[in-house]
Amino acid sequence: MESPFKSDILKGKVALLTGGGSGIGFEIATQFGKHGASVAIMGRRKQVLDSAVAALQSHGIRAVGFNGDVRKREDAVRVLESTVKHFGRLDILVNNAAGNFLVSAEDLSPNGFRTEIQFDVPVFCCFTVTKHKR
Template identity: 80%
Template sequence: MESPFKHDILKGKVALITGGGSGIGFEISTQFGRHGAAVAIMGRRRQVLDAAVAALREEGIRAIGLEGDVRKQEDASRVLEATISHFGKLDILVNGAAGNFLASPEDLSPNGFRTVMDIDSVGTYTMCHEALKYLKKGGPGKCPYKGGLILNISATLHYTASWYQIHVASAKAAVDSITRSLALEWGTDYDIRVNGIAPGPIEGTPGMRKLVPDEMTSRTREYMPLYKLGEKWDIAMAALYLTSDAGKYVNGTTMVVDGGLWLSRPRHIPKEEVQKLSRVVEKKLKTSNNGLPSSKL
């Protein structure tokens, strides 16, 4: 799909995207590059990084791949230093690295719970912490009057509750809290904007393949107000908005991009039955109010 944004909306910017070699992260990397940014992607699998960088460079995008684990402070520091060494600065940090799998609480070990917390929440904070000196106004290679941007990829699982996702819901709740706290403190002290995106079910992603079997996809669509799955492009467009000057006054918010799914519930009564019940109630109201229509009550 054609982007609604100008092709140079991120011209001159440098972005580091964790988990940027596949899925939503790779689409964000691609769209950032197509809109003028230089891109560094961080991940744990060298083969995935190399393939992603090759694809980006084929489009003429300036890109590098840096191997590292967001849970390790030394890896975070090394990757950030390498990004600065290669591109000279850092304007945007996208925390997209995440872990997920289905498990009921009684079958989920504390170690499994901790692993997801470490990748999603501790990893997000670690990257933010190590990036601060490069993102704050007056940092290395920065304009002295303007800070950088942080974008954290979250979810909506913790807004209510989700089956078999207690570990991820807990981790993403922490991510949202990190987003708000850093937006308050670093926005005030360093002019850094911090926001998040909470994607819904996005087709063609590793997450959908792991969490929703093919035979369940059609049922998932039935529960969605827009009756369709999202695309990776949808998340990347939200990321462009939040990291560009179009979103320059947005700070501390997590944008839900899920087609309204988190608001929805299965229909317990078919619409036709509801209409029948409504007519019965309307008739009773008219009778009990001496013929006055309900609109006059």
């Protein structure tokens, strides 16, 4: 299906996606890149990130991957700062990382619930992200 958006609608923009190495996050990263954005993806599995970055770059997308866990503040800060350092700015943040426990709510353990909250309300929410320039 052809995109309804102008092919360069995101030209010059930089996007950071948590959980961008696979699934929905990877497809969002791909579409952002195909519409002109440079893309940084964050994930816990380095091998998955490396593969995703290679796939994005094979489409001519400027992409970089940063290994980290959104549940750890120091990882979130490092990835945010590394993205700005690498691309010189940050315009778009997509908190896509998630944990999935395929059980009904009443069967979810307290630890599982805590993990879900840590994924779904990532540390990035604590930051005010505006256009960063060198």
